[in-house]
Amino acid sequence: MFRFEQLTYFVTTVEKGSLNKAAKALYISQPALTKQLAQLESQLACVLFHRRMTGIELTEAGRYFYERACMILEQVEQTVEGIKRFSRQNPLRIGALPSIANYYLPDIIAAYTEDEQSRVSITVRDTTSELVALLEQGSLDLAFAQDFAGHAELPGRELFQEPYLAVLPAHHPMAEQETVDFLAFCREKLLIHRDPCDIRSNFRRYCNKLGIQPENVLELDFNDSLLTYAAKGQGLTFVPQMMAEGIRDPHLTVRPFEQPFTRTIDVIFQRDAAGEVEQLCLKKESAS
Template structure:
């Protein structure tokens, strides 16, 4: 098995053009470095270097290994730097649902940056994963929807937004100004695939009314959902922030005003950091 140290040794040999100079730079003996090179070549079953009176030359295998080793060591160093950043106050680690990262979170990024912090953002597809990651200190703050409050966390509601029915302009519902949830749920529905908090919210609303949705297609991406709606295959139900970013002349949106459905978007953090993040959220 090839070790990271062997990669580093090989990089230094190539950089210095000789085993002797590389050994001096690495503060190890030349015989020890020569042994490591022999082990490396044996494990790869090929020659990486050709020794000449003027120094060393790379074989084609050696050239490839040198380039790949540089890339791997660079990635390792970058990873270490990121992890070290997580352990200090220079990085704000943010977790959020994918649609919130796209449509909601950008308004807060400048505020986080204004505090002279690097910002690290990662998406997760469910509230439960985000809250568990917050509990494990993988994030400093998470953005979720309709989360259940926990004693050791501070939950700050940021917006309450309605859901809309989204359809092609040729759909028979397009001419109705006030659409009710009963009518929508009987139509052919194209929804996000589980697990998804938006899908969970629609399911919760259906359960309250003892309704069974007529789902004909489940998709992961908003663009795909809209594309099939445009083709008049069915209709969908989306929150306001997503609907506001639909720019398609073939699509019509109507707020569900009778038996409406809403979601609450919140920021969640541990109590000990709440006083620090609160000003950024106002």
């Protein structure tokens, strides 16, 4: 017997007119969607549509099944909406990297009502892989991470990109420049978070891309303050833009790199949390 999820896949494909557009709307890969629809046709023992250069073309069986599938989905949606009045709202479990939890999420949470805030819980982890593991276990509904490479079962949505900025002691010669040369920056004493850390991993990948290897590095645990060490003149560091915008220490100067490197901020979520993701994004837009 076919699954409810396959009905959603089929109806979305029909309404979008092509497998490519449907896959994007469903946050899955096109091969995965094709496989699910092939299994559906096998289970029904009939062909539902033909692929054409211009999209898909429904067979007579496909048109009949589409009408029935729409009715089933509508009835399920009505039932789910109706049952909500019999139960309390489930808590919304959000995961995030430390920088995102401290500098991005507060504006979103502030846009919630007090009742909504009471059902939100936030879990912080150092790496995207840790957050993905919690999502796989069903311990989170959604997670704000960076540089998400994709997942067979978990949808992801890119939110924005932001650069890393150099943070220098105010008396450092580089602080007098409008921009900082990344190669020269890497020859200085650097303050960097200890692994595992996504920001550290991103920095390492960028250095490898440029063929350089910083040698004078002081590693700190994530709970230590890089900015405090930098303000004391113990070295140079770098932080994401969202964090840099909050620096008010007169002993520190923030400068962009001449060869900027960036990170992508993504939200990864359970399929049934897609509605919550949309609401979160709307709240962020209204808070900005």
